[in-house]
Amino acid sequence: MISQKDNNLVNILNEPKHRQKALTLARSLSLVRQQLSLKLIIETIVSQRDRWFLWYPVAVIAGISAYFTLPREPHFLVFVVAAIIAAISLWVLVSSRVTLKLLLTFCLLLGFMAAKVRTEIVEPKTLLATTPTTQITGWVERFEKKQGRRSRIVLHLEKAEGIKPSALPDLVRLSGKAPSTQLFYGDRITFRGRMFPLPTPTQPRGYDFGRKLWFEGVGATGFFYGKVVRTGKTDHGSWSFKAQLQKLRHMIAGRLLEAIPGKTGTVAVALIIGDRGAMDKTDAENLRKAGLAHILAISGLHMSLVAGGMFWLVRALLALSGPLVLNFPIKKWAAISGILTGLFYLLISGASIATQRAFIMLLIMFVAILADRPAISMRNLAIAALLIAIARPEAVLSAGFQMSFMAVVGLIGFYEITRAWRIRKGPVLNNRSSLLRWTGKGSGFFLSIATTTLIASIFTGLPAAYHFNTIALFSLAGNIFALPVVSLIVMPGAILTVLLMPLGLEFIGAGIMQTGIDLVLNHAQTIAGLPNSQIFMPRLEVLSAILVALGMIWLCLWRDWLKTLAIIPLAIGLFTINASRQPDILVSKFGRNVAIRDQGGMLVLADSKKSRFDVGHWLVANGEGISLKQAAARKGWRCEANVCSASVADKTIVYLKKGAKPQKQICSRLDMIISAEPLGNICKSVLIRIDRFDLWRNGSHAIYLEQGKARVETATGYRGHRPWVQTPIARRKILINPQQFKRPFKGKKRPTEKQRAASL
DSSP: OOOHHHHHHHHHHHSHHHHHHHHHHHHHHHHHHHHTSHHHHHHHHHHTGGGGGGGHHHHHHHHHHHHHHOSBOOOHHHHHHHHHHHHHHHHHHHHSOOOHHHHHHHHHHHHHHHHHHHHHHHOOOOOOSOOOSEEEEEEEEEEEEOSTTEEEEEEEEEEETTBOGGGOOSEEEEEEEOOSSOOOTTEEEEEEEEEEOOOOOSSTTSOOHHHHHHHTTOOEEEEEEEEEEEEEEOHHHHSOHHHHHHHHHHHHHHHHHHHSOSHHHHHHHHHHHOOOTTSOHHHHHHHHHTTOGGGTSOSHHHHHHHHHHHHHHHHHHHTTOHHHHHHSOHHHHHHHHHHHHHHHHHHHTTOOHHHHHHHHHHHHHHHHHHTTOOOOHHHHHHHHHHHHHHHOGGGGGSHHHHHHHHHHHHHHHHHHHHHHHHHHHHHHHHTSOHHHHHHHHHHHHHHHHHHHHHHHHHHHHHHHHHHHOEEETTHHHHHHHHHHHIIIIIHHHHHHHHHHGGGTOHHHHHHHHHHHHHHHHHHHHHHHTSTTSEEEOBOOOHHHHHHHHHHHHHHHHSOGGGGGGGHHHHHHHHHHTTOOOOOSEEEOGGGSOEEEEOTTSOEEESOSSSOHHHHHHHHHHBTOOOOHHHHHTSBTBEEETTEEEEEETTEEEEEEOTTOOOOGGGGTTOSEEEESSOOTTTTTTSSEEEOHHHHHHHOSEEEEEETTEEEEEEHHHHHOBOTTOOOOOOGGGGBSOGGGGSOOOOSSSOOOHHHHHHHO
16 A cells, blocks of 8 residues: 555645656766766776876785785795786786786786785894893994984994804894994994894884894894994995995084074984984974974975975076077976986985885976976876885885875876866966965965865875874864965075085075974974864774775876776775774783773773883873873772782783792682793683783784683784794703803892993
């Protein structure tokens, strides 16, 4: 039977005006259904053949990511099979008609093979056990001053007293109090220090900093204490490009700090030579909260202002001469000057991933000028991504690579749309009066800054939230004032400072630069002081973040209505982006601290002082911007001396801190026991039993409590069986004479690390 409601609907649709609307809606739905058909999508993709090249780096990056996500290192035969399939794909592409499917398959396998080859080429020797404090000798690869009085040395090891030479890595990174003298590449030094194996993630599924160091060729980390003695130079440092470049950077930094004293000078050093180690911690934090941290990362903005500014300046000066303009290609001469300036800036700035990307794009643009060819921006970006991904596959996992390329993809994609709109509206815009045109240009300048900031913030927000778990809420307000100052005052002052430095007149440009930097720092302080200027976000789901990134890239790389299909991965990714299951219990490496999750999802610490680095990452990954003391003050743990107990999801847990003596009587009615000391045969009947040896072998632990069952993940287990994942060994196995390092102190108490450092 037809209800009264259905009768009313039929009567309404029978009316002429409603019938026309219904027919129009039906035609629209039919058109949409037709457009969304798979056949039409494929035909549209084929018709946009000129955009295929833009997807090659995406496929290469997908192949690299597939390699790094494998739980076990692929056998050599897998690599051979991949190479054969890639060769066959290439042969088919060359000998017959090119298809997008084959091209993407080839690029996918190319990325996989590039990552495997890079791993085989690097494969540094690594330290497998913590050394005692001993005398270390080596020569300097790189020296950096950090915040405060700290410094970092990357050292080529020659020897360490009492340690077997076969156990020592070739390259080690050590931190400590800055020595009194500046060190350069090739300087041979000796000091007292201690070395550790490469670090493991602070929690399972966390960022693998040890892998990053491994691909840099570093085989160990450590600390140095006391006086660093320079004993001479090696053959490497007598004269080398690296040594001279480091001296040049040090000279520029020194001259800058003389011309611009104080914390403003340290920002100037960061902008010109990329060294942020001496920057004031508060200033760096204010810039981050104001969404201005990208100003310190030398990237497209800086490279375009420096190299592009030199191109414009040289061309303008040469254009003053009529004979030169009429008889010589001054535009090409200016392009060559831009290339050389960009290369010089790349070298003195430290050549980060973002700087490399910016230089490659500008290099392609200037080469296009030399060849009298148009330079296509999105294609330039694709070439830069391909070159960096194939040369350094591990870089695609870094925040710098992802944020830099995502930002530029978004900006180019947006301005391609606006350029098409301007072409269509060109006649209308040109017919306006002079006053309206100049007013439009003036307002358009600030509007473009606001739009650029908004687009860049949206596209970099995803990798920033994934890697750093933070979002700068007022980045638009920060950038709309700071970017004009940086573009019109700071960077022109920087160029002038470096150009006048050989004449000793750098103070002229430095004064301009100082004014601009002070304006930016004061503005950043104001923005950072606003409530909730920085928002912390919980850890994002990996697959969801990949889907959102793919949707953003799809939106920018295709043309016309094909862009609208980006809504599918975007919707799925955004809907599930916070769906990842958070661990209920976290245990730091060596068991120095343990965190439990309360009913509100917040972390409660067992100790307010231990494992500050690891626990700080836990809190940020949980979306909490609080101190260890605040997290430890929450209700959850009950501690007496070195023994703590808690209840999590109806499970009873006991945590034994360092120094606690495990006793059999604590084992009754326990579901979990975590100990910073070896448990031996104690509490073997307990369901989950984690002691110092478990943590030493497998790194940090995460425990998930689901439906009355407990699931344990470890940092080493999640990393898999890969070349950069090392199995630790006992210290005695790396010592020449284990008796030499037996504790020389009398008494029962073992000295602390501070006491050891003070005694050196």
